[in-house]
Structures are given as structure tokens and as C-alpha cells.
Amino acid sequence: AQKITQTQPGMFVQEKEAVTLDCTYDTSDPSYGLFWYKQPSSGEMIFLIYQGSYDQQNATEGRYSLNFQKARKSANLVISASQLGDSAMYFCAMREANTNAGKSTFGDGTTLTVKP
């Protein structure tokens, strides 16, 4: 079974509007971390935001926030006030405490296009 599922291959959003990118995950490990990365067309993956399984509050980093619903095993990324520079591919990833050190599982990604 896939551990990270991103069901939206592509998304469009109007500049200055908010957009939600979906991510669901599957794990039996009670201790895990969830991450979002951005990959512009240049290729480099950029870390955006992190949410721990025991965190009580949703993570926020500037215009990025993570809508963490533990019971539903979802960790959606919300980008507020979209900018043209937000056009990129976005990956959701998970690390479990009881796996080989450092190993992360990535979703297939969502391509976001911001329209002017």
C-alpha cells in the first residue's frame, strides 16, 4: 500500500487566492513526521514545512500552513495569497521513527500553476 497519497496531479489557482494541496498518509508507527517540499522547474527540492505526529497545533511558516487531521491521516498544505512564484511541483513526505535512519517516503507530487 502506498504510504503517501497525493490525489491531485495538477492544480490551478488564481494569483492572490488560497489553495489547498491534499496529502493522506498511512502508518502504524505512532511517532512520525510529515513534510512538504517545493520543486520549481529548476529541479531543486526546497523544504517548506514540518508537522510532528504529537504536535497539538497545525504548523505554519509564513504563507504556508499545514492542516493536520490525525484521525483522518491527512496533512494538507494550504498556501495563502498565491504568487506566480508558487508555480511548482509540491511533494508530501513522511518519516517514521521506526525506520532506517533518515529514510523518507514521498508522494507522487502535485503540480501547482498560479494564474495571473
Place this chain on the structure above:
Amino acid sequence: ETGVTQTPRHLVMGMTNKKSLKCEQHLGHNAMYWYKQSAKKPLELMFVYNFKEQTENNSVPSRFSPECPNSSHLFLHLHTLQPEDSALYLCASSQEEAGRYYYGYTFGSGTRLTVV
């Protein structure tokens, strides 16, 4: 330099050639990774090195040979590749501690490899 540096950025090689990809991190991290990103597949973990020791080899064909001479440098030696090996090869690093799962990766910009 800062962050994770990958060279070369682009590489075209014949199936009988031997080449190497280089990754260098200036962050003092103790773990390094090779990922393969193909057009039609999700990110695939290839190798994990923790404190210079290989801790993961994700069923990678022997035509890919990693080398980690120290915690700052990681190489991927390539020989007799196939056209289906054409992809973006991403190097990443992280700071690992036993039982800790909240460290994200810092990625390099990748090497775009074309096998002809």
C-alpha cells in the same frame, strides 16, 4: 559555498561510458542520500549513508555504484547505463539522531542525466 552542491548540473553519456556524479554538503550533516526522479515515477530512494556507512540500498542495479569517502561528500559512479536510467538524480543531506524523525532534508539542485 553553502547548502548542498551537485555537479555536474547536466550530463549526457553513452551507454558504454563511465561517469560520476558528485555531491557535497556544507551543513555539517551526518547523513546523505541519492534519489532518482523520473518523469513518470515518484521519487525513488537509491542509497542512504549514515556516518559514511551505507545503511540502505534500495535494490539498485549494480551499474550504479555509490561512494561516501567522508560525511561531506557523496559520489554516484555510473557505468554501462541504459536509456531508462535517464532521470534527475537528487542528492540530499540531513542531521540524524537515533529515534528522531523531525529532521527534513536539504536537497541539491540535481543532475539531469541523459543516456543516449
